[in-house]
Amino acid sequence: MKALVLEKPGLENLKLKDLDVPNGEGVLVKIVIAGLTMLDYMSVSKGENTPVIPGVEFAGIIEEGEMKGKKASIYTRTFDGTCKMCKRGMEMFCLSGKRMGIDVNGGFEEYIRVPRENLVVSDLPWETLASMSISALAPYHALKTADIKRGDTVVVLGASGNTGIFSLQIAERLGARVIGITNGPLRISRYTFTYDEAEERVKEITDGEKADVVINQLGASKFPLALKLVRKGGKIVVFGTMQGKDTNLDLSWLYLNHVSIIGTVRGTLKEMMELAEICKDCNPYVWKELALEDGSYALSLLFSKQRKGRVFLKIG
Numbered sequence: 001m002k003a004l005v006l007e008k009p010g011l012e013n014l015k016l017k018d019l020d021v022p023n024g025e026g027v028l029v030k031i032v033i034a035g036l037t038m039l040d041y042m043s044v045s046k047g048e049n050t051p052v053i054p055g056v057e058f059a060g061i062i063e064e065g066e067m068k069g070k071k072a073s074i075y076t077r078t079f080d081g082t083c084k085m086c087k088r089g090m091e092m093f094c095l096s097g098k099r100m101g102i103d104v105n106g107g108f109e110e111y112i113r114v115p116r117e118n119l120v121v122s123d124l125p126w127e128t129l130a131s132m133s134i135s136a137l138a139p140y141h142a143l144k145t146a147d148i149k150r151g152d153t154v155v156v157l158g159a160s161g162n163t164g165i166f167s168l169q170i171a172e173r174l175g176a177r178v179i180g181i182t183n184g185p186l187r188i189s190r191y192t193f194t195y196d197e198a199e200e201r202v203k204e205i206t207d208g209e210k211a212d213v214v215i216n217q218l219g220a221s222k223f224p225l226a227l228k229l230v231r232k233g234g235k236i237v238v239f240g241t242m243q244g245k246d247t248n249l250d251l252s253w254l255y256l257n258h259v260s261i262i263g264t265v266r267g268t269l270k271e272m273m274e275l276a277e278i279c280k281d282c283n284p285y286v287w288k289e290l291a292l293e294d295g296s297y298a299l300s301l302l303f304s305k306q307r308k309g310r311v312f313l314k315i316g
């Protein structure tokens with residue numbers, strides 16, 4: 001079978017190889033499609049555990065057992081279900097868990113074996129299935145953690161990125177009024193503004209009150225703006241630092257405005273199953289679909305200024 005193997009850190013070290021179909025434990029899945037995320041880009045650049053087959057978000061057809069022939073999205077964090085963190089319902093922190101595509105092999109290959117409990121069987125379109133385990137799950141978990149209520153105003157920074165497009169769509173399905181902020185060409189939400197316009201327009205739409213929740217999936221570069229867009233008593237959720245991790249925070253401002261700053265990461269298996277319902281008609285905004293052998297180029301496209309939606313690798 002074909003596989004893209006990362007032998008050492010760096011996009012240029014992603015090499016197409018011919019490997020044996022994996023043997024051993026778990027259920028064999030024929031991978032159909034992988035969605036490319038910034039996490040893939042970062043993990044390929046850093047290469048924490050090489051050699052490895054990257055790919056943190058993918059879907060395929062179950063090849064054996066009672067579910068043979070069914071389509072499935074893969075929950076890409078392994079977990080034992082028995083440790084302290086699993087018992088708290090936080091499989092993403094499982095003490096013996098691994099991240100597929102980073103610590104162990106992921107989706108840039110034609111076949112993989114995954115634990116049965118990591119299969120989320122669903123008939124949703126392939127591109128949606130290949131967006132579930134990170135791009136849709138991370139924002140869903142963030143929005144749930146922020147305890148979004150119907151009618152809340154949610155501002156999404158980075159509204160045209162992989163997680164941004166799902167933050168907008170999921171917040172809307174949870175009953176929020178959504179405002180997207182982006183300088184990119186993809187403008188999904190009825191209310192979409194550039195970063196320069198953001199402060200004024202958010203105030204205008206909310207009659208001066210500002211947002212109940214600000215979603216910041218980009219990190220430090222957008223944190224000062226997030227502070228300007230949140231209302232008194234509101235919440236800021238951070239679940240990405242692609243644009244920087246260090247920031248300044250005036251603690252007097254924080255308590256005097258009664259603002260909560262929440263960090264979240266990934267999401268739970270249960271939430272991914274809920275997503276298969278909630279996100280039934282979510283649009284994954286397909287921009288480009290490339291072949292497995294074009295993996296390095298495809299990852300570099302994540303930074304294209306022309307990018308209007310997601311980049312996928314069509315594998316099988």
Ligand SMILES: [Zn+2]
Nearest residue numbers: 080083086094
């Ligand atoms: Zn565990």
